[in-house]
Amino acid sequence: MKYLKIVLILFILVGFEDYPLFARDKKSIAPEDILNMSIEEMLNVKIITAGKKEERIADIPASAVIITRKDIEKYGYMSLEEILENVPGMYVIDDLGAYRKTYGVRGFYSGTPRNIIFLVNGVSQAEGVFDFNVMANFNIPVEAIDRIEVVRGPMSVMYGQGAFFGAINIITNDSYDGTSLASVSYGNMAERAVAKISETEGEFKYSLSAGYSATDGPDQDWDKMVTDMSALTFWGINSSNNTTKERLERDSKNFIFSGKYKHFYTDMMFNQSTDEAAIFRPAVSEGSAYNRDSAKIAVGYENQISEAVRIDTKMIYHHFSFDLDWDITSAVFTGSDAGETSGEADMYEFEANSFINVTDDFLVTTGLYYKMTKDPEFHADVNIFNLIYDDTTTDDIELLAAFTQMNYLLNEKFRLVGGLRAEKLLGYTMIHDNKPGQPANTLTQREYDEDDIDLIPSLAAIYSYNDQNVFKFLYSQAIARPSFFQNRDQFVSGRPNLEPEEIETFELNYMTVPSSKITANLSVFHNTLDRLIVRNNSLVGNQLVQYSSNGGKLVTNGAELSILTNPCEKFHADFSLTYQDTEDQRDGYGHIEVAYSPHLLGYAKLSYDFTGTISFALTGTYVDEMETEWNAALNGGAGGRIGQSVDGHFLLGANLRFNDLFDKGVYLNIRGSNILNNEYLYPTYVNNTWADKGTLGDPFEILVTMGVKF
Template sequence: MLKYFMLLKPIFRLHCLLLGIVCLIALPVQADEKAMIEYLQSLNLGQLTEMKVTLDDVFDVFDGLVKKRRLTVATGAEQSTERAPAVTTVITAQDIEAIGATDLDEVLETVPGLHVSRDTVLNNPIYVIRGIYSSTNPEVLVLINGISTKKLFYGNRGRAWGGMPVNAIARIEIIRGPGSAVFGADAFSGVINIITKGVEDIKGTEIGMRVGAFNTQDAWLLHGSQQSGFDIAAMLEYHNTDGHQEIIDADTQSQFDKKHGTNVSNAPGPINLSRRNLDARLDISRGNWQLRTGYQGRRNVGTGVGMAQALDPAGKYEADRINADLTYHNPTFTKYWDVTTQASYYDTTLTGYQTLFPSGFKQAYPEGRIVLPSVFERHTRFAISGFYAGFAKHLVRVGAGYNYEDFYKYIQRMNFGIDPATGKPLSPNNTRLIELTDTPYASMRETARENEYMFLQDTWTINANWVLTGGVRYDHYSDFGTTINPRLALVWQTRPNLTSKLLYGRAFRAPSFSELYLNSQIMKGNPNMQPEIIQTWELAFDYRATEYLNLALNLFTYKISDVINFQTSTNTESQVGRGLEMEARWKLTKNFSVLGNYAFQNSIDKKYNHDVGNAPQHQIYLRTDWMPIPNWYLNTQINWVAKRKRPYGDPRAELDDYTMVDLTMRYKKLKGNWNFALNIRNLFDVKAFEPSPGQNRGSFISIPNDLPLAGRHFFAEMRYHF
């Protein structure tokens, strides 16, 4: 533990500097603030709740004076974040609206210790939590209403994720750290649970639209009401954009042009980031029953910098994702039992048209090297769990479930490689597409995975100040076997305004089907691959210094074993990491509040004793919310990302640090119908980049100058609620 406090020492000056800045901001605190506080203290609970809409001024970092941020993702039971046996963050719809976020990625960048990087494949987001980075990002489990969104192919959210709009989101619950004892596979570095809006969140009908840079148009319709005893919430969201047009200076084909004396690369040229999305959700509940359905359609999804890191301006993907879940929840099933049963279904399809290399590649391929993949998956899940309160001072949770995940169709068409009809290589001048589906030359085979699990968890209230939570989950997989993952959390109410936590957790990441079964010319899967394992130890403090100032500090260390190396198809590597996260929420006046956090991590690849690379070692996020005049709100965000080293073997210098500033000005009457906003992202037009991969098998770097982020851009928004 001593090394953690030594770790804090060099950061102390930075912390003091930030505190000094906030203190300067606090100078204009009104002279009658003390009198106002004394007046509030004289009110009873009911009166204080009535005052909330005036004091919160619509957007407040404390989410109200009385209401505390609560979550279910940590244990399955609703509890306050400060008493949860995990390091958690809850982001509400109020927060999302205040910062002017239009996509999930913009929201997650505000979380301490979480950075949103980018992959070369379709510019997909990489949610880097505490320095754990990989291009396909299977280490983070993303849930929508508690249902996993992961796919079998890469073990992540899918190749054509296409972003997620935020207008239908009620709140987002985030665990930083392992969660396999509750959620099973892939709750490895963290869990992100997206809760969509219900009747009470919408309360009527909302119509909205947004236009802005990059030829972007958004529209949405939300409705929530009670009909014939049913609570019905319906949500429809549309998004269309060309994406930003930042330039890629050189790509893989640029290197081949030098080698073969050609000039066919599309670089320098813009990154391909177009997409057209449709999201629809329906939530119907009555009594103990709830039915939720959803659809996410993705069309015209650009290929980013290209599947082979060669610009592909015409490449497009499309995807359809359909989900449904039926839940029965009875909190008084018997005297001591609170029971939940759930059946869910998730169907995904993906089709791509991509040109790996342009026309003239190697002085051949008149139409370029073309691949048209199609992937089809079905996920069927059944679960039952219950809380038992029949033991004094104990709340026991038990559960079991069964998942059947079916990779039931894979179609592959291309104009190069081996012709299955002849068994011979196709001519470089071939222009016809060949079908490799269900042949020995197909890159993937169709197969399925079964998962049975059971878990046990006990929350023991030792006394009024001490709570011990222990749990274990057993998982059996049909392809790689059994894994057991425990957790232990001791929560101490050290003082009425100070909570301390000591946490331990073990989690696993299941190997994806591509890691197990891929059969391409470049990479081979290994059916004997085993899951990655992480063990994490954490020490956390939550301190409510005053009614208007909340501070938090988290210290962590972790060790990852059996790291999956996709290049060699083995479990031979390990990684260790340590770091800290600090948070502060401060309501300076009834019209001005500040939220800030700082995160540090140091993650080492043990094989080379070298920084894992690509993830920022330092992050600072600062948010201010200000109501300068009635009904007008100004939100400012500052995000500093620093010290991103390269992984072992990448000879390039560290990426440059960057500081992004965003502004949102909003007009909103508390009891009115209209809501207008103007949002400016990257106010100072900073040139910022996310890391591209290092050297490939050809011993050169395909995108040597990294992946550019968007420059300054604007959005205007209008909402009407009735």
């Protein structure tokens, strides 16, 4: 059997729900176990993401959601993206660009994947060029995931910049119990293969997974997204190529290894992906191909050095590189190749944390953090826009931080949690080499000197009225610093340096179990977001000008209600509703509806276990109507939207699962997404303003998976 496991892994390599109250570190939480727990038992379940250590759910200063292995199997989610689309308070927008789907949280949407920090086994997935958490860089197959912890709200005290809207930890090494699996999937749009093994050999424990996935992408006409197709004629779109077919294909290969020996541990992740996308204009031939390579290696040491003190230190190496082949043309472009952009960076992180039990009632977490981005590079040879340049820095980009969080139990009912992080980005100098090797070559430098020390606080008061009712008052701040890529945009376009984004949140969270069959969670929140960084693209003559700017102040008020029920042993139903209203407080903007901010989000999940081996589940998500960005320069300075508003949409999914089908461990999963085949649109974003109607969402998709656990 051991050799079979190795063969399965090598075979893959050659090709190279959420329950709003709970998360546990070392054991998968079965839904039937949770729904039979008392409130006291529920609040004793532990989560690791909120404080980088095991903490009872009752003690964490945050609102948490967990998705277990059982949830993923029960609802049959096809991808990590689909899992997150079903998390209360989160919604997705896909502009068909290079980032894949990006997420908004409780009414805030930035357009770039850098405001939620993604972790895989506690290792940050950001890279050193864009500082993005692009899902293509860690396209983990769902079969390899043991658990996902979603902590909503600013988490910058613990994780620093980037944890703006929250932190999501994807855990693939939850246990080393010897359980392994292999599966293949095939559907009307996608195919997939996955293998995973976990073993314990004496004091050495390891988990290893490898996966491959590919999708053909949708086959839709571009004119469903455009009011006037003649506007695209200049850009080479005609009756022969007016379709997305074979122009939005994707594939990825992923490998993850986790190991632990005594007090030492390691996590290694490697990912290759190719995403075809619409970059600035629709592709005219085979699709604009965005190729990414990512490698992350973490080595750590964890030890309980005394009864009162535990330490955890780790070093992480990141490598990221990309190249983008532009597949666009224009009526005035006479060349055969539109060009390409590329870049790469190495990044090093060091973190040392200590967890101190001062007394039984007083716990202190402290940490030191250092990050160095070495030799970031961005190159452009985009002939169609006459863009030829090389950008880098003369210095390493260094970030220093120290933080502490204190958790004090005043009495049996009342707990205080407070934290503070001090963070400083050292200044660095950027170099722009325009038209290298040509007579018109120029070399310019500019310093990024927004290097103040930022202090980031958080505070929580937690009150347990009785065993069935718990209140949390939460206050936190977070920042998001501009990346090397965003800063070089400002440099090249002659615009001022960007300032860090800031967010401040107040939340009142109430958890209750009114009966043994019902669990409820209510949150009321007030968020203030200042200096949101927004990207802009425009053509000046035949020159493409790209830059970012700090926007105004957005204020959101909202409420979120989640209810979990099990009317009978075999039937489970979860419902969640989020309402929010966001206002732009810049002068003259108060009457303008905020873009990309739906007022209403709805989620539902139903499951029924027929025999213990056969189950059926439904998932439903509703996202309210949304507006596009307001551009004050349009219509002769009178202002206007860059695209049309889009209607709200409802997506229904279904899953039928057979366990122990022919033999113990053999399973069959049939998942359908958007089974009503609703045609819906995401609002136009600045990367693709040609799609003034909006960009098309995913059509009906079915995926059949056959696998075996052993």
